[in-house]
Amino acid sequence: MALQDLRPMMERCSSCSGCKFIPFEKIQSVRFAENCPSIGYYNFHTYAARGRFQLSQSVLDGRTELTETVTEAIHSCTSCGLCDVTCKITRYNLEPLAHNLEQKAYAVEKGAVLPAQKTIMETLAKENSMIPGTKKKNRTDWAKDLNLKDLFKEKGEIAFFAGCKYSYDEKLQKTAQDAVRILQHAGVDLGYLGAADNCCTGRAKQMGYFKEFDKGANTNIKAFEKAGVKTIVTPCSDCYNSFKRQYAELGMEVEVLHVVEYIERLILEGKIKFSKSVPMTVTYHDPCHLGRQGEKFEAWEGIDKKIFNQIHIYEPRKPRYNGIDGVYDAPRNILKAIPGVNLVEMERIREYSWCCGAGGGCSQTLPEYSAWTAGERIAEANSTGADALVTACPWCKDNFTDAEDEDGNKMEVLDIIDLVHKAI
Amino acid sequence: MALAREVYQAFEDIVGNRNISEDIGVCETYRSIPSQTSAHYGPSKEWTPLPQAVILPGSTEEVQNIVKICNKYGIEFKAGSTFWATMAYIGGDNAVQLDMRRMKSIEIDAKNMAAVVEPFAIAGTIQAEAMKVGLNVQIPGVGCSSSTLASSSGWAGFGPASIFMGANPENLLGAEWVLPNGEILRTGSLGSGDGWFCGEGPGPSTRGILRGIFGPAGSMGVCTKIATRLHPWPGPKQFRTYGKAPAYKADFGDNFKCYTLCYPDWESWARSVQYFHESDVLYIGHRQFNMFGRNLKAFMLNIITDPEKQLSDLPELLKDPEIQKHNDNMKHDYQVVIAGMTKRDMEYKEKAIDYILEQTGGWKHEMMLEKEKHDYALAYMTRLGHKNLNYVMCGAYEGTFGLSGNVWKTIQVVEEASAQKRKWETEHTCIAATGGDSAMGGVSSLGGGGATGWEFFTNFDSYELESVQGTSDMVDENQAFHNKYAFGPDFCRWNSDVRHVNGYSYTQEEHDEMFAKAPQPWIYAYQYKIREAVNPNHLCGSYLRTLSPGKLEGK
Ligand SMILES: Cc1cc2nc3c(=O)[nH]c(=O)nc-3n(C[C@H](O)[C@H](O)[C@H](O)COP(=O)(O)OP(=O)(O)OC[C@H]3O[C@@H](n4cnc5c(N)ncnc54)[C@H](O)[C@@H]3O)c2cc1C
Ligand code: SF4
Ligand code: SF4
Numbered sequence: 001m002a003l004q005d006l007r008p009m010m011e012r013c014s015s016c017s018g019c020k021f022i023p024f025e026k027i028q029s030v031r032f033a034e035n036c037p038s039i040g041y042y043n044f045h046t047y048a049a050r051g052r053f054q055l056s057q058s059v060l061d062g063r064t065e066l067t068e069t070v071t072e073a074i075h076s077c078t079s080c081g082l083c084d085v086t087c088k089i090t091r092y093n094l095e096p097l098a099h100n101l102e103q104k105a106y107a108v109e110k111g112a113v114l115p116a117q118k119t120i121m122e123t124l125a126k127e128n129s130m131i132p133g134t135k136k137k138n139r140t141d142w143a144k145d146l147n148l149k150d151l152f153k154e155k156g157e158i159a160f161f162a163g164c165k166y167s168y169d170e171k172l173q174k175t176a177q178d179a180v181r182i183l184q185h186a187g188v189d190l191g192y193l194g195a196a197d198n199c200c201t202g203r204a205k206q207m208g209y210f211k212e213f214d215k216g217a218n219t220n221i222k223a224f225e226k227a228g229v230k231t232i233v234t235p236c237s238d239c240y241n242s243f244k245r246q247y248a249e250l251g252m253e254v255e256v257l258h259v260v261e262y263i264e265r266l267i268l269e270g271k272i273k274f275s276k277s278v279p280m281t282v283t284y285h286d287p288c289h290l291g292r293q294g295e296k297f298e299a300w301e302g303i304d305k306k307i308f309n310q311i312h313i314y315e316p317r318k319p320r321y322n323g324i325d326g327v328y329d330a331p332r333n334i335l336k337a338i339p340g341v342n343l344v345e346m347e348r349i350r351e352y353s354w355c356c357g358a359g360g361g362c363s364q365t366l367p368e369y370s371a372w373t374a375g376e377r378i379a380e381a382n383s384t385g386a387d388a389l390v391t392a393c394p395w396c397k398d399n400f401t402d403a404e405d406e407d408g409n410k411m412e413v414l415d416i417i418d419l420v421h422k423a424i
Numbered sequence: 425m426a427l428a429r430e431v432y433q434a435f436e437d438i439v440g441n442r443n444i445s446e447d448i449g450v451c452e453t454y455r456s457i458p459s460q461t462s463a464h465y466g467p468s469k470e471w472t473p474l475p476q477a478v479i480l481p482g483s484t485e486e487v488q489n490i491v492k493i494c495n496k497y498g499i500e501f502k503a504g505s506t507f508w509a510t511m512a513y514i515g516g517d518n519a520v521q522l523d524m525r526r527m528k529s530i531e532i533d534a535k536n537m538a539a540v541v542e543p544f545a546i547a548g549t550i551q552a553e554a555m556k557v558g559l560n561v562q563i564p565g566v567g568c569s570s571s572t573l574a575s576s577s578g579w580a581g582f583g584p585a586s587i588f589m590g591a592n593p594e595n596l597l598g599a600e601w602v603l604p605n606g607e608i609l610r611t612g613s614l615g616s617g618d619g620w621f622c623g624e625g626p627g628p629s630t631r632g633i634l635r636g637i638f639g640p641a642g643s644m645g646v647c648t649k650i651a652t653r654l655h656p657w658p659g660p661k662q663f664r665t666y667g668k669a670p671a672y673k674a675d676f677g678d679n680f681k682c683y684t685l686c687y688p689d690w691e692s693w694a695r696s697v698q699y700f701h702e703s704d705v706l707y708i709g710h711r712q713f714n715m716f717g718r719n720l721k722a723f724m725l726n727i728i729t730d731p732e733k734q735l736s737d738l739p740e741l742l743k744d745p746e747i748q749k750h751n752d753n754m755k756h757d758y759q760v761v762i763a764g765m766t767k768r769d770m771e772y773k774e775k776a777i778d779y780i781l782e783q784t785g786g787w788k789h790e791m792m793l794e795k796e797k798h799d800y801a802l803a804y805m806t807r808l809g810h811k812n813l814n815y816v817m818c819g820a821y822e823g824t825f826g827l828s829g830n831v832w833k834t835i836q837v838v839e840e841a842s843a844q845k846r847k848w849e850t851e852h853t854c855i856a857a858t859g860g861d862s863a864m865g866g867v868s869s870l871g872g873g874g875a876t877g878w879e880f881f882t883n884f885d886s887y888e889l890e891s892v893q894g895t896s897d898m899v900d901e902n903q904a905f906h907n908k909y910a911f912g913p914d915f916c917r918w919n920s921d922v923r924h925v926n927g928y929s930y931t932q933e934e935h936d937e938m939f940a941k942a943p944q945p946w947i948y949a950y951q952y953k954i955r956e957a958v959n960p961n962h963l964c965g966s967y968l969r970t971l972s973p974g975k976l977e978g979k
Binding site: 008011014015016017018023024025026027029030033043044045046050051054055058059063066067069070073085088089090092093306307308309310311312313314315316317318320322323351352 | 452523529670
C-alpha cells in the first residue's frame with residue numbers, strides 16, 4: 001500500500017467534521033466533546049483527519065512541500081484512531097487511521113521526520129529499544145528476581161512480554177514485577193524470551209517507520225515460534241496492539257492477552273481472590289491500543305466494486321475495525337471485583353475515549369503537545385470526582401503522572417495492576 | 425502571492441504566532457472541493473482558491489483588529505466556522521481565511537430560553553448543554569456538526585425540528601457582528617444594552633439585511649456571537665443512548681415516539697402534512713430516510729440500524745422478500761417524532777396521529793416500530809448526529825431539483841421529477857440508481873408549519889471525473905424542468921450566480937451583467953447600497969448579489 005493508493009478515500013471525504021468530535025450521539029458537554037488531540041492543540045484544520053486527507057492530495061499533486069510545519073502536522077497524529085471510529089459512524093469506505101499512518105510512512109520515506117524520531121530510531125537499531133539512553137544488555141534486569149522461565153532454555157507456553165517502557169522505566173518496573181507475581185500467585189506457568197526479548201516495534205509503525213516495524217516484528221515472530229510460545233501476555237497496550245493486530249497480519253497465530261484479560265479470566269476461575277478492601281473512587285482511562293485498537297485482526301482478500309452504478313462496496317465484505325470489539329469490559333470487571341473500589345466513568349470512554357497523548361511516539365517527539373493532551377484527560381478525570389485515574393498501559397500512566405489540567409490540577413494515577421496488587 | 429511581511433506581522437501581532445499560518449500545506453487544507461460538500465454551484469472538480477494565510481481569532485476584539493488590517497491593505501477575508509459548506513471558503517487570490525474554531529463558548533440562559541453562542545459551538549454541543557436544563561436547540565438538516573451561529577447568521581438553517589422550533593433565521597435573537605468595515609454592530613435588545621433576549625429590539629433589528637432567509641454566507645463580515653432561541657425538551661438531561669457504534673439508539677423514555685408514517689398516494693400524504701401544520705402535534709417531522717432512494721430505503725435502514733452490517737451487505741439484503749415488502753410499504757412516507765410534555769399531552773398526540781392517519785388512509789410503518797429501529801430513528805432525528813450518511817453510498821451527493829414551497833405544488837411534480845432522475849439512473853451510469861424518487865426534506869421548514877423544502881439526493885462518486893461531470897449534465901437537464909414550473913434555479917445551482925465554477929468570486933461587472941436582466945433588479949441595487957455602507961472596500965466575496973445602481977437607469 002502506498003499513499004497514492006488511498007487517493008479515492010481522500011477524495012471521498014465529505015468535510016463533515018465527524019473526525020473532530022466524539023460520536024455526536026455521545027456528546028454530553030461542550031467541554032469534553034472533541035476527539036482529536038492533534039487539532040485540539042494545534043487548531044488548524046490541517047491536523048484533523050479531514051485536513052490530513054486534503055494535505056495528502058496536495059502533497060501528492062506537488063503543491064505542498066514537506067516543510068517543517070507540514071512534517072510536524074503529519075507526525076503530531078498520535079495514531080489514537082478516534083477519528084477512524086467517528087468517521088466510520090457514517091462512512092463504510094473511509095479509513096482515516098490507515099491513511100494517517102500511510103501519510104507518516106510517506107514522510108519518513110522522504111526524510112521528513114522530527115529530530116527526536118531520529119534518536120528513537122537509532123536506539124531501536126542499536127539497542128532494540130524505543131527509549132533513547134537505554135541499553136539492550138539491561139533489558140531484562142527488571143525480571144531478575146522473578147523466577148521467570150527463559151523459554152529458550154526451559155519448556156513453557158506462556159510468555160510474559162513487558163515491553164520497552166516497563167522494562168526500562170524504573171518508576172514503572174515494580175508494576176511489571178507485580179503483574180508477574182499476581183499471575184504466578186494464581187498458578188500461571190510464566191516464562192519470557194530472555195535474551196531474545198526485544199522491542200515489539202509497534203511504536204515504530206505508529207511513527208511511520210513501516211520497514212523497521214516489519215523487520216522487528218518478523219524477528220520477534222520467529223523468536224516466539226522457536227521458543228514454543230502459545231500465549232503472549234503483556235501489560236503494555238502498545239505491545240498488545242502490535243501482537244494482536246499487526247503481528248497477526250504478518251501471519252502470527254499465537255494467542256495474545258493483555259494482563260487485564262488474563263486477570264479477569266483468573267478472577268472468574270476463582271484463582272485470584274481479593275482479601276483487602278481498597279476504598280477509593282476511581283475512573284478508568286481506556287488506552288487507545290487496548291480499547292478501540294484492541295480488536296482482533298481478520299484476514300481479508302477481495303476487491304472493491306460498484307453496484308447500482310456508483311454504490312461502493314467490498315466483495316466479500318471487508319472486516320470493519322470500528323472499535324466496538326476492543327478490550328473495555330475486562331478492566332472494568334476487575335475494578336468492580338476489587339472490594340472498596342467505586343468506578344465512576346468519564347464522558348469519553350470505550351471506543352470514543354480521549355487519547356493520553358503518548359501515542360505515535362508523541363510523548364517523546366512532541367512533549368509539550370503530548371503533555372497538553374494528557375492534561376485534557378486529567379481535567380476530565382477530575383470532573384468525575386474520582387480520587388485516582390486508573391489505566392492499563394505504561395505509556396498512558398507515565399504521560400498522565402506529571403500532567404496538569406489548564407488550572408494546574410494534577411491527579412493520582414494508577415496502573416490497574418497496582419490496584420489488583422493492593423487488594424490481594 | 426504571499427502577504428507582504430508587514431501585513432503578516434500585523435496579523436500575527438493580533439492573534440499570536442500559534443494562531444496564524446501561511447504554510448502552504450496548512451493553507452491547502454482550507455480549500456474546498458465542491459464535488460465533496462454542499463456548494464450549490466457544482467458539482468465540479470475544481471478547488472476553491474488558496475488563501476494567503478489562515479488566521480484563528482480568539483475574540484471579537486481580535487476579529488475587529490484583523491478586519492481593520494484587511495481594510496487598510498485591501499485584503500479580502502471570509503469567516504468559516506465548521507467549513508461543512510463551500511460557502512465558507514474564500515473566493516479570491518488576495519484573501520485570508522478566518523477559521524473561527526477557537527471561539528466556541530456556550531452560555532445557556534435557561535430563564536429566557538436562549539443560548540448565547542460563539543461560532544464554533546456546534547449544534548450537538550449546544551443541544552447537550554441545553555438538555556441539562558430541559559431545553560433544546562433547532563438543528564438544521566445538515567446535522568449537529570454544523571455551527572448554530574453560522575446557520576443563524578450565515579447560511580440556511582432549516583431542519584426536521586423546524587415545525588416545532590422554527591428555523592434558525594427565525595430563532596436568531598441577537599447578534600454581535602464585526603462588519604466588513606471593522607465596526608461592531610450589536611442587534612436587537614443587545615444593541616440597547618438590554619441583553620440577548622430579543623432580536624427585534626429595543627435596539628436595531630437588521631434581520632432583513634444581515635440575515636434574510638438564506639443568509640449572506642459570510643459576505644457581511646464576521647459574526648462573533650449570537651443568541652438563539654431554545655425550546656422545551658421533555659426528555660432526560662443527558663442524550664441517553666444504548667447500543668453499539670455506529671448504530672447508537674435512543675433511550676429517552678415513554679414520552680417520545682418516532683414513527684414512519686406512510687400513505688397510499690401523494691394526495692393523502694399532502695393532506696396529512698396539512699393536518700400536521702394545523703394541529704401542533706409534531707416535535708420533529710421530516711422525510712428523512714427516503715434520501716437512500718425509493719428502491720433502497722428499507723434495505724439501507726436494515727444496514728444502518730445494525731452495528732454488524734455494512735454497505736457490502738446490500739446485495740444479500742436485496743434478496744429478502746420481507747424487506748422488499750417493507751420497502752414497498754413506505755413509498756409515500758415521512759418520519760415524525762412526538763414528545764409528550766405531560767402524560768396527557770402524549771396521549772393526545774398519539775390520538776391525533778391516529779386520527780390523522782384514519783382521515784388520510786395512512787399507516788405507521790411496521791418495520792420502523794421494531795424497538796431497535798424505532799430507537800435508532802429517534803436518536804437520529806433528535807440529534808442528527810448521523811448526517812454524514814448523506815454521503816455513505818458514493819462519497820458525494822448533491823441535492824437536485826429543490827422543490828420548495830407549498831406541499832400541494834410539490835406533490836404535483838414529484839413523480840415527474842422522479843421519472844427524470846430515474847431516466848438518468850437507467851440510461852447513464854454517473855449517479856447511483858436508487859429508484860428515482862430520493863426526495864428528502866422537511867414536513868415544514870418554518871415554525872408551526874407551512875412550506876416544505878425538498879431536495880432529491882443524487883449520489884455520485886467525487887473521485888471519478890465522469891461521475892462528477894455526468895451529474896453536472898443531469899443538473900443542466902433538470903433546469904429545464906425547474907424553468908417549466910417556475911421553481912427557480914435547481915437546488916444544486918443556487919449559488920451559481922455568486923461564485924464561479926472554478927471557485928472564484930464574481931466581479932461587480934459580471935454581477936451587473938447578470939442582475940440588470942433580473943426580474944426585480946432594484947433588490948440587487950438596494951443590496952449594493954447596503955454593501956457600500958458597510959463594506960466599501962468589497963472584501964468579503966460575491967455572495968451578496970449586488971447591482972451597481974447606475975445600471976438600473978431607464979428601468
Ligand atoms: C451535507 C449538507 C447538508 C445540508 N443540509 C441542510 C439542511 O438540511 N438545511 C439547511 O438549512 N442547511 C443545510 N445545509 C447548509 C447548512 O445549513 C449550512 O452549512 C449550515 O447551516 C451552516 O453551518 P456550517 O457549520 O456549515 O458553517 P460553515 O460551513 O462554517 O459556514 C456556512 C456559511 O456561514 C458563513 N459563516 C460561518 N461562520 C461565520 C461567522 N462567524 N460570521 C459570518 N459568517 C459565517 C460562512 O462564510 C459560510 O458562508 C447543508 C450543508 C451540507 C454541507
Ligand atoms: S469524519 Fe470522515 S468523512 Fe467526515 S470529514 Fe472526517 S475524514 Fe472526512
Ligand atoms: S488518529 Fe487520533 S490524533 Fe490522529 S488524526 Fe485521528 S483523532 Fe487525531
